[in-house]
Amino acid sequence: MDATRPAQDRPPIEHPRIPARVAPRRRPSGEAPPLPHQLGRTGKFWLIMVGYFVVTAIGVLTFPTFARLFERWDTERLRWLAAIRTQWLTDTTLAVNVIAASWTIRLLRWGTFAALIAFRRWRHLLVYLASIIALELLTYQIGLGIGRPRPLGVTILAQWTGYSMPSQPVAGLAVTLIGMAYTLVVPGKRRFQAKWAIGIVLAAVCFSRMYLAVDQPTSAAFGAILGVAVGLTAFRWFTPNDVFRVTYRRGKAAHLDVGGARGEAIVRAAKDQLGLDVIAIKPVGLEGSGGSTPLRMTVTTPDDEPDRYVFAKLYAKNHVRADRWYKLGRAILYGALEDETPFGTVRRFVEYEDYTLRLMYDEGLPAPKPYGIVEITPEREYMIVMEFFDDAVEIGDAEVSDHVIDEGLQLVRRMWDIGLAHRDVKPANLMVQGDELRLIDVFFVQVRPSPWRQAVDLANMMMVLALRTDAPRVYEQALRYFTPEEIAEAFGATRGVASPTQLRSLMKQHGVDLLTAFRELAPPHPPIRIQRWSVRRVVLTLWVLFLAFIALGLVASNWNAFT
Amino acid sequence: MRRGGITLVTVIAVAALVGCTAGEDGWERAPLCINTDDSVFVLIAQSVPSATELPCVSEFPAGWTFGGTDISSGLSRFWLNSDRGGIHAVEVSLQDSCDTAGAVEERPAPDEVGTRVFVRPDSLTPSFTGVRFLLFVGGCIAYTFRFASGASSTLAIETIEALSLLPRAAIVAEVRKDPGLTLCGAGAPACAG
Numbered sequence: 030m031d032a033t034r035p036a037q038d039r040p041p042i043e044h045p046r047i048p049a050r051v052a053p054r055r056r057p058s059g060e061a062p063p064l065p066h067q068l069g070r071t072g073k074f075w076l077i078m079v080g081y082f083v084v085t086a087i088g089v090l091t092f093p094t095f096a097r098l099f100e101r102w103d104t105e106r107l108r109w110l111a112a113i114r115t116q117w118l119t120d121t122t123l124a125v126n127v128i129a130a131s132w133t134i135r136l137l138r139w140g141t142f143a144a145l146i147a148f149r150r151w152r153h154l155l156v157y158l159a160s161i162i163a164l165e166l167l168t169y170q171i172g173l174g175i176g177r178p179r180p181l182g183v184t185i186l187a188q189w190t191g192y193s194m195p196s197q198p199v200a201g202l203a204v205t206l207i208g209m210a211y212t213l214v215v216p217g218k219r220r221f222q223a224k225w226a227i228g229i230v231l232a233a234v235c236f237s238r239m240y241l242a243v244d245q246p247t248s249a250a251f252g253a254i255l256g257v258a259v260g261l262t263a264f265r266w267f268t269p270n271d272v273f274r275v276t277y278r279r280g281k282a283a284h285l286d287v288g289g290a291r292g293e294a295i296v297r298a299a300k301d302q303l304g305l306d307v308i309a310i311k312p313v314g315l316e317g318s319g320g321s322t323p324l325r326m327t328v329t330t331p332d333d334e335p336d337r338y339v340f341a342k343l344y345a346k347n348h349v350r351a352d353r354w355y356k357l358g359r360a361i362l363y364g365a366l367e368d369e370t371p372f373g374t375v376r377r378f379v380e381y382e383d384y385t386l387r388l389m390y391d392e393g394l395p396a397p398k399p400y401g402i403v404e405i406t407p408e409r410e411y412m413i414v415m416e417f418f419d420d421a422v423e424i425g426d427a428e429v430s431d432h433v434i435d436e437g438l439q440l441v442r443r444m445w446d447i448g449l450a451h452r453d454v455k456p457a458n459l460m461v462q463g464d465e466l467r468l469i470d471v472f473f474v475q476v477r478p479s480p481w482r483q484a485v486d487l488a489n490m491m492m493v494l495a496l497r498t499d500a501p502r503v504y505e506q507a508l509r510y511f512t513p514e515e516i517a518e519a520f521g522a523t524r525g526v527a528s529p530t531q532l533r534s535l536m537k538q539h540g541v542d543l544l545t546a547f548r549e550l551a552p553p554h555p556p557i558r559i560q561r562w563s564v565r566r567v568v569l570t571l572w573v574l575f576l577a578f579i580a581l582g583l584v585a586s587n588w589n590a591f592t
Numbered sequence: 593m594r595r596g597g598i599t600l601v602t603v604i605a606v607a608a609l610v611g612c613t614a615g616e617d618g619w620e621r622a623p624l625c626i627n628t629d630d631s632v633f634v635l636i637a638q639s640v641p642s643a644t645e646l647p648c649v650s651e652f653p654a655g656w657t658f659g660g661t662d663i664s665s666g667l668s669r670f671w672l673n674s675d676r677g678g679i680h681a682v683e684v685s686l687q688d689s690c691d692t693a694g695a696v697e698e699r700p701a702p703d704e705v706g707t708r709v710f711v712r713p714d715s716l717t718p719s720f721t722g723v724r725f726l727l728f729v730g731g732c733i734a735y736t737f738r739f740a741s742g743a744s745s746t747l748a749i750e751t752i753e754a755l756s757l758l759p760r761a762a763i764v765a766e767v768r769k770d771p772g773l774t775l776c777g778a779g780a781p782a783c784a785g
Binding site (some may be wrong): 047093096097100101104108111112115173176177178179181182184185186187188189190191192242253 | 600620621630631632634635638663664665666767770771772773774775776783784
């Protein structure tokens with residue numbers, strides 16, 4: 030690094046005072062957090078039912094007397110139903126039983142797959158597929174393990190396949206319908222209605238199969254409970270409503286719903302933990318942020334001062350998971366692009382961003398002033414609160430003066446000097462407030478980064494600045510802080526994926542090839558390779574291929590569930 | 593490390609599940625003639641209520657293993673694998689009737705007394721294929737041989753000796769004893785409905 034060209038001294042940045050007006054309150058031991066993590070009432074019900082059936086199954090397998098009692102009880106119920114058999118009721122139940130026929134279930138499944146592909150709900154599609162496979166495996170293995178024959182003592186009136194406990198058609202229908210409700214129906218009133226409809230359909234099918242004596246009451250009930258429980262657990266766990274909302278309007282997937290209970294919890298938590306009196310919450314800049322839910326919160330101020338804004342980012346467990354997958358993908362594809370380990374918990378996630386904010390703030394860089402971390406749900410959801418840059422506009426929409434260009438270049442020089450890299454320099458993260466440049470979203474900041482990382486920061490900054498101006502002008506000003514060799518190195522290091530997607534798409538939109546323009550201005554420099562092979566990368570790649578092979582094996586071995 | 597361990601355990605569990613499902617023997621039980629209290633015979637009997645005899649395996653000759661079962665209303669099947677005859681070398685099926693066209697009647701083996709036996713060799717080379725039908729009151733059992741190329745047709749004799757018949761009445765009696773209920777169909781009192 031060239032230490033002969035330090036950044037120019039600049040006046041300290043003025044940050045507004047934290048708008049606290051109430052004393053923070055400590056949550057006493059035993060008091061519920063702002064947004065307690067709760068499994069819904071229906072979730073608890075289904076889990077209890079599954080638990081009941083598991084215990085019963087173990088009892089039946091262990092104690093023959095217990096099994097005998099169940100068999101007789103079931104037979105007695107079926108005899109009652111057999112006693113009310115009439116021709117029209119038999120015809121009706123045979124027709125209802127068609128709903129649980131294998132081809133009906135397959136038709137529903139393939140229709141749902143097609144709809145999910147059309148709506149590009151890939152995560153829902155994967156969870157749907159996985160829940161079907163999981164259920165098929167479970168019912169098959171439980172069926173073999175228990176080995177319960179079809180009903181005894183009553184004439185069977187319909188077709189059947191295999192052992193009866195749990196009822197595979199009922200379980201298959203249940204998971205299929207629950208999957209449809211959770212992937213295609215908008216949450217709220219409509220999904221609630223859909224669940225009732227599913228309940229009615231399952232009850233009708235169970236009754237029909239008992240009437241036809243093709244399933245015992247306990248087998249049909251266990252099938253329905255297992256199918257619903259597997260579906261509910263899978264979708265609630267992997268596609269929670271407030272994160273992966275089924276909607277027929279456009280929007281980013283990673284954003285949390287900040288209305289209702291969560292909105293109330295945010296207000297209460299901000300007041301108790303930071304003393305902020307939040308009176309409004311508005312999601313902002315959703316299109317530029319996929320890793321968190323950015324919020325603009327209106328807070329009251331002491332005395333007669335006008336209300337102020339603060340900026341907040343809400344992080345949940347799914348953001349940690351998304352970050353992990355993102356880093357894994359980049360590590361496999363590019364090797365050298367992501368050189369740090371992923372975060373294990375959401376608490377670590379916000380702690381790191383808070384640390385980088387404070388680091389930037391302490392070093393006098395034009396980043397937002399941190400106000401603190403707010404706990405919404407322990408170990409599940411946290412919110413980081415910071416200064417909001419009033420009247421600031423994204424650099425792509427602002428007038429870029431020589432002063433702004435100067436500030437952008439000085440910013441990179443300063444980060445080089447103190448051993449930092451921003452790693453996400455793009456128009457969405459550079460704001461112009463008045464005629465001052467501001468840097469936001471410091472989550473990707475890395476301490477003591479590789480020289481390649483630092484070089485890429487410079488190239489990206491120069492390209493962002495040249496988007497609204499021109500390359501020669503930015504290059505000339507850059508020479509005040511960087512040597513021609515350093516600039517040449519920056520553009521030797523930068524290509525394709527090294528630049529954020531937004532920057533690349535804006536250059537394409539403006540029809541300018543800034544990379545080539547800067548390379549022509551700078552001295553020649555050989556390209557710096559971004560593909561680096563390491564043992565970790567090879568092992569990771571093999572591991573992912575192995576898992577993919579297992580997943581394909583699961584699909585192949587259960588293919589009859591779909592065709 | 594902890595997460596890696598969990599992932600590893602998960603993968604092993606999934607692989608084990610795949611193995612159990614994809615594999616042909618998994619938890620599936622062979623219908624062994626001596627295990628008359630095995631629920632697999634109740635299910636086989638339920639698949640063809642009119643059948644007075646049920647197929648079973650008396651013993652596995654050297655090199656033969658159980659393949660799997662597929663039991664549904666109207667048809668029960670199970671199959672055996674052989675180290676010489678190949679995977680799915682013999683399939684045993686039970687139905688209420690069989691099409692014996694082209695088959696030649698022959699004398700039943702000692703454990704097939706009470707049945708009419710028909711055989712229909714379909715090909716001898718390059719691999720042996722053929723069917724042996726056992727017709728009895730209310731049903732028909734077919735042994736379908738599909739040996740791997742080059743396998744000797746004498747393997748069929750081993751199989752015929754290994755397979756046997758179980759009277760439905762024995763299973764009806766078992767069900768009457770435990771759980772004290774009626775196995776509907778031939779040889780049992782009329783069922784409800």
